[in-house]
Amino acid sequence: MKIGIINYGAGNLASVINAIEKLGYKTEIIQQSEQIINVDKIVIPGVGHAGRAMMNLNESGLANALKSSKKPTLGICLGMQLMGKYSDEGNTECLGVMNFNVNKLDINLKIPHMGWNRIEIAPNPLFTGIPNNTWVYFVHSYYVGENKNSIAKCNYETSICAAVNRGNYWGVQFHPEKSGEYGIQIIKNFIELCE
Template sequence: MGKVVIIEYGAGNLFSVETAVRRLGYEVACSADAEVIRAADKVIFPGVGQAAAAMRQLKESGLDTVISSLRVPVLGICLGMQLMCEASDEGNTDGLGIFPVRVRKFGSESKVPHMGWNGIRELRSPLFTGVNEGERVYFVHSYYVPVCENTIATCDYQREFSAAIRKDNFWGCQFHPEKSAETGARILENFLKW
């Protein structure tokens, strides 16, 4: 099945991601060690928190360059997905630059964060094999990735935004597959089987 590594960099609840991966029958390790991450067959890059603080932690540990150089499938979740973008309005933060798009802040016209279950549409990736248009997944975020050339799924909250993105071996989910019941488990398994 291959070794799955979850990047541990002090930004997020890794336990729920680790539990979801184990539940699917995969061996998984949480690590901040560059060599362990480079030796993985699949890498998950989760994140909860503030973009500038998270990028600072990645740079201090050297993990920013490790993540960008990975050639195995990488899945960014929530803040992890946003940090893989070029930059973020949150703290005017430079990201890893994998996706050439800027993360934007939701406007004041609706309640933020966007929190709870919402449908995903325009599913354009094997990541969504067995997932139907409009199936609901769990979101919690105040910033979003605009729809762009890398968008493989959309969601609507105030405006249409990228629910998921992909470029080469890098995928990102704005929602939390580990908290999205059967639909999330299917998406996670599709990634792990890639």
């Protein structure tokens, strides 16, 4: 099994790649849509700016490839946000494989929502072996609210959608690659159980 890691410019690919390779799987960094054929599953990692990321994905043709792909795909942080219809960040049209919008966090607590928070999870193969209220690591200033594809949420003054799933697409707002052993388990679940 080989996991494709989408590269859309500025982003820390090293930690996602390290986490996957430590689990014993191969990775390939994907910059062009033709490469998708080489991999079994896809991860869209998440550091950067929505507008810039979508511009890059549109230019490389990866946006269309990701939209039509039937391969299990996991979006992390910004990668999850890109799966929605629209993001306030740079007024960006996103991939639209799920029906949610991304808004700027407008709360009194400190922004970004950065650090460890607990997630309330719904049954999903992605969360096999993960206890409810597990601590995971978040870093984000834009967020997805409650929506019908939500499979996890957390509370930070407002209710934040922490994970989504629709068909072959999964997304997590937190960084599983930075969330200790349970985070690694979530990545393992995506690779081994999410079809």
